[in-house]
Amino acid sequence: MDRTAAPAGSFVASVAEIIGRIEGEPDRLVDLRLEASRAFTAAGLPTTRQEAWRFTSLRALAETPHRPAAPADAEIADLTIPGSHRLVFVNGRLSPGLSAAEDLPRGLTLRPLAGALAEAAGPAASTIGGAVDLARHPFAALNTAAFADGALIHLEPGAIVEAPIHLLFVTVGDGEPTWSAPRTLVAAGAGSQATVVEHYVGAGGESLTLPVTELRLAAGAILHHVRLQEEPRSARHIALQASRQARDSRLDSVALNIGAGLMRTDIDAVLAEPGAHAALDGLYLVEDEQHTDTHLDVRHAAPHCTSHELYKGILDGRSRAVFNGRIVVDPAAQKTDAIQSNRNLLLSAGALVNSNPQLEIFADDVRCTHGSTVGRLDEEAVFYLRSRGLDRATAESLLTYAFAAEIVGAIPVGAVRERIERHLVARLPQGELAREAF
Amino acid sequence: MLQLKNLHVSVDGTEILKGIDLEIGPGEVHAIMGPNGSGKSTLASVLAGREEYEITAGEILYDGADLTELDAETRAREGIFLAFQYPVEIPGVSNTYFLRSALNAIRAHRGEDPLDAIDFLELVKDKAKLVRLDEKLLKRPVNEGFSGGEKKRNEIFHMAVLEPRLAILDETDSGLDIDALKIVADGVNALRDTQRSFVVITHYQRLLNYIVPDFVHVLKDGRIVRSGDRELALALEDQGYEWLETAPVAAGA
Ligand SMILES: Nc1ncnc2c1ncn2[C@@H]1O[C@H](COP(=O)(O)OP(=O)(O)OP(=O)(O)O)[C@@H](O)[C@H]1O
Ligand SMILES: [Mg+2]
Numbered sequence: 001m002d003r004t005a006a007p008a009g010s011f012v013a014s015v016a017e018i019i020g021r022i023e024g025e026p027d028r029l030v031d032l033r034l035e036a037s038r039a040f041t042a043a044g045l046p047t048t049r050q051e052a053w054r055f056t057s058l059r060a061l062a063e064t065p066h067r068p069a070a071p072a073d074a075e076i077a078d079l080t081i082p083g084s085h086r087l088v089f090v091n092g093r094l095s096p097g098l099s100a101a102e103d104l105p106r107g108l109t110l111r112p113l114a115g116a117l118a119e120a121a122g123p124a125a126s127t128i129g130g131a132v133d134l135a136r137h138p139f140a141a142l143n144t145a146a147f148a149d150g151a152l153i154h155l156e157p158g159a160i161v162e163a164p165i166h167l168l169f170v171t172v173g174d175g176e177p178t179w180s181a182p183r184t185l186v187a188a189g190a191g192s193q194a195t196v197v198e199h200y201v202g203a204g205g206e207s208l209t210l211p212v213t214e215l216r217l218a219a220g221a222i223l224h225h226v227r228l229q230e231e232p233r234s235a236r237h238i239a240l241q242a243s244r245q246a247r248d249s250r251l252d253s254v255a256l257n258i259g260a261g262l263m264r265t266d267i268d269a270v271l272a273e274p275g276a277h278a279a280l281d282g283l284y285l286v287e288d289e290q291h292t293d294t295h296l297d298v299r300h301a302a303p304h305c306t307s308h309e310l311y312k313g314i315l316d317g318r319s320r321a322v323f324n325g326r327i328v329v330d331p332a333a334q335k336t337d338a339i340q341s342n343r344n345l346l347l348s349a350g351a352l353v354n355s356n357p358q359l360e361i362f363a364d365d366v367r368c369t370h371g372s373t374v375g376r377l378d379e380e381a382v383f384y385l386r387s388r389g390l391d392r393a394t395a396e397s398l399l400t401y402a403f404a405a406e407i408v409g410a411i412p413v414g415a416v417r418e419r420i421e422r423h424l425v426a427r428l429p430q431g432e433l434a435r436e437a438f
Numbered sequence: 439m440l441q442l443k444n445l446h447v448s449v450d451g452t453e454i455l456k457g458i459d460l461e462i463g464p465g466e467v468h469a470i471m472g473p474n475g476s477g478k479s480t481l482a483s484v485l486a487g488r489e490e491y492e493i494t495a496g497e498i499l500y501d502g503a504d505l506t507e508l509d510a511e512t513r514a515r516e517g518i519f520l521a522f523q524y525p526v527e528i529p530g531v532s533n534t535y536f537l538r539s540a541l542n543a544i545r546a547h548r549g550e551d552p553l554d555a556i557d558f559l560e561l562v563k564d565k566a567k568l569v570r571l572d573e574k575l576l577k578r579p580v581n582e583g584f585s586g587g588e589k590k591r592n593e594i595f596h597m598a599v600l601e602p603r604l605a606i607l608d609e610t611d612s613g614l615d616i617d618a619l620k621i622v623a624d625g626v627n628a629l630r631d632t633q634r635s636f637v638v639i640t641h642y643q644r645l646l647n648y649i650v651p652d653f654v655h656v657l658k659d660g661r662i663v664r665s666g667d668r669e670l671a672l673a674l675e676d677q678g679y680e681w682l683e684t685a686p687v688a689a690g691a
Contacts, residue, residue, distance in 0.1 A: 378526075380526050381526050381527075383488055383489075383510060383526075384522065384526040385528070385536070385540075386487075386509070386510040386511045386514070387486045387487070387510050387511075387513075387514055387519075388514055388519075388536070388540040388596060388600065389511055389514035389539075389540040389541075389543040389544045389547075389600070390511060390539055390540055390543055391511045391543070392509075392511070394539065394543075398528075398536075398539075399528070399531070401530075402528070402529055402530025402531050402579075403529075403530065405530045406530065433539065436535070
C-alpha cells in the first residue's frame with residue numbers, strides 16, 4: 001500500500017504535511033523535522049496488526065481529520081501548585097499571563113523552547129530529539145515534525161531547586177477535532193536536583209494531545225518527575241517520555257493517568273552509565289469506556305544500574321488497560337537489578353486488562369523479576385471489615401483506596417497527591433471516609 | 439440471647455451443619471469442641487453473616503428475632519463479634535483507623551455520637567494494655583506482617599474495644615504459647631459479665647482451664663453429639679472424639 005497517498009478526509013492526510021518552524025531554529029532541527037515527517041508518513045497510523053498496538057485500536061482516530069488547535073484562553077485557578085515555578089501552555093502556545101517563571105532560583109532555566117532553540121549554543125538546540133526513537137514512535141515523529149513550542153528546564157551542575165516546577169498543558173477544544181504537540185526538554189546538569197510536574201488538562205471538544213518529553217540526567221543528577229494526565233473524556237492523549245541517564249543519576253518518575261477517553265503512554269528509559277537508578281511508577285484510574293495503554297521500555301546499557309517499576313491500575317465500568325513492560329539488559333549490563341510489577345484491581349465485570357511483561361536479558365549476572373496480577377477485591381477482606389461493623393460500600397472503598405495508596409502516598413508533590421486523592425474520593429462510593437484512613 | 443433451632447447449613451450444595459439445636463443465655467460461656475472439619479467455623483461464620491453459606495432449614499433467633507434477616511455489618515452493630523480463626527490481612531488500612539470506623543459505625547447504629555479522636559485514643563491504649571498488644575501494631579495496617587500470635591491477640595483487642603454482646607472466638611488459642619494464651623484468656627475474662635455471652639471454639643481443653651465454660655458441646659459431622667459441663671472437655675482430652683458416635687441417639691445404644 002502506498003502510505004504517502006493517505007485518503008483524503010483521513011487523520012493522516014490532515015496532519016501529514018505539517019512541519020513546524022521556529023524562528024532561528026538550528027539546521028539540525030530543520031533536518032530532524034524533515035526526517036521525522038518522512039518517518040511518520042512512511043509509517044502511517046499504527047494498526048492492531050502491529051505488536052506494539054495490538055490491544056489499542058486507532059480506527060476511530062484514523063477516520064477523523066484533525067486541525068491544529070487554535071489559540072485560546074484558559075482558566076487555571078484551581079490547577080496551580082502553590083509555591084511552584086510555572087509555565088502554562090494553552091493549545092501548545094505559551095500563555096505568559098498564566099505562567100509564573102520570573103523569580104527563578106540560581107541555576108534554573110525555565111523558559112519556552114521557542115526562544116531557547118534559537119540559541120545555537122544552548123542545551124536545547126544541541127540535544128533536542130536525541131533521546132527519541134522516531135522509527136518506533138510515529139506520534140513522537142509527528143510531534144517532532146510539527147511542534148511549535150514547549151518547555152525547557154535546564155539545571156546548571158549542582159543546582160538544587162526546592163520548589164516544584166509545574167508545566168501545565170491545557171487543551172481547549174472548539175467543537176471540531178483539533179490536535180496539539182507539546183514538547184518538553186529537561187536537562188539536569190551533574191549533581192543537580194529538582195522536582196518537575198508535567199500536567200495535562202483540557203476542556204471540551206474532541207482533541208488529540210501528542211506530547212513528547214525528553215529527560216536527560218547528567219552524572220549524579222536527581223530528578224523527581226510526575227506526569228499527571230487528567231484531560232476530559234473527549235480527549236485522546238498519546239505521549240512519549242524518553243529518558244537518558246548518566247552515571248549515578250536517579251530518576252523517580254510517576255505517571256498518573258486518569259483522564260482522556262484514550263490514553264497511550266510510551267516510556268523509554270535508558271540507563272546509559274553505571275550506577276544509574278530509575279524508579280518508574282504509575283497509577284491508572286479508569287472507568288466507563290476509557291482505554292489506557294502503557295508501554296514501558298527500559299534499557300539497561302551499563303552495569304550496576306537499577307530499575308524499579310510498580311504500576312497499579314483500578315478499572316471500573318467497561319474500561320480497558322494495556323500494560324506492556326519491556327526490560328532489555330545489554331550484554332555489558334552486569335549486576336543489573338530490575339524489578340517490575342503490574343497490579344490491577346477490577347471493580348466491575350466488564351473491565352479488562354492485558355498485562356504483558358517482557359524480559360530480554362543478554363547479561364548473566366543480573367537480578368530481574370517481574371510480576372503481574374489482575375484481580376478483584378478480596379471478598380475475605382470485605383467480609384472481615386463488614387463483620388466488625390463497616391458497611392459494604394465503606395469496606396470496598398477502604399480496600400480500593402488502600403490499593404492505590406502505595407502509589408499515591410509516594411507522590412512527591414502535596415498538591416498533586418491531593419488532586420489524585422480527590423479523584424479517588426469521587427470515584428468511590430465512600431471515598432471521603434476512605435480518604436480519612438490515610 | 440441466641441437460639442439455634444434445627445439449623446441446617448450447606449455450602450456449594452454440600453450440607454455441613456445437619457441440624458443444630460443450641461441455646462445460649464446472657465452471661466453464659468459455651469465451648470464448642472470437635473474434630474477438624476466438623477463444622478465449627480461454619481457455625482461461627484453463619485452466625486457472623488457470611489453470605490456463601492445457605493441455611494436450608496431451621497432458624498437462628500437473636501434476642502428472639504430472626505438473625506438471618508440481618509447482613510453481616512448489621513449483626514456486628516447489634517453486638518455480634520467473630521474473632522476469626524484466620525484473621526485477614528488488610529494492606530494499607532491502619533489498625534487504629536479501621537477500629538475507629540468500626541466503633542463509630544456501631545455507635546451510630548445505637549444512636550450515639552462518634553467518639554472523638556482523643557477519647558478513642560485513650561480507649562485504644564487502655565485496651566491494648568489489657569491484651570498486651572504492642573502499641574506499634576496499632577499504627578500498622580490491620581494484621582499485615584503480624585505474627586500468628588499477634589493476629590490472635592489483635593482479634594481479642596478488637597473485641598475489647600467493640601464490646602460485643604455475643605463474642606464468638608474461633609480457635610483464638612491455636613498456635614499460642616502458654617503466656618499468650620493466658621493473655622487472651624485474661625482479655626476474655628475481663629469482659630465477662632452477666633449480659634455478655636461467649637462461644638469459644640477450641641480443640642484444646644487447655645484454654646478452658648483459663649476461660650471456664652458453663653457448657654461444653656461436641657460438634658461432629660455437623661451435629662452436636664454431646665453436651666455437658668467442663669468435665670466433658672476433660673474426658674475428650676483423655677479419650678479423643680472416637681468414643682462419641684456421630685448421632686446423639688446412638689450414644690446410649
Ligand atoms: N466455602 C466452603 N466451600 C466448600 N466447603 C467448605 C467451605 N467451608 C467449609 N467447607 C467444608 O465444610 C466442612 C467443615 O468446615 P469447617 O471449617 O466448618 O470445620 P472446622 O470444624 O472449623 O474445622 P477446623 O477444626 O479444621 O477449623 C469441611 O469439610 C470443609 O471442607
Ligand atoms: Mg475451623
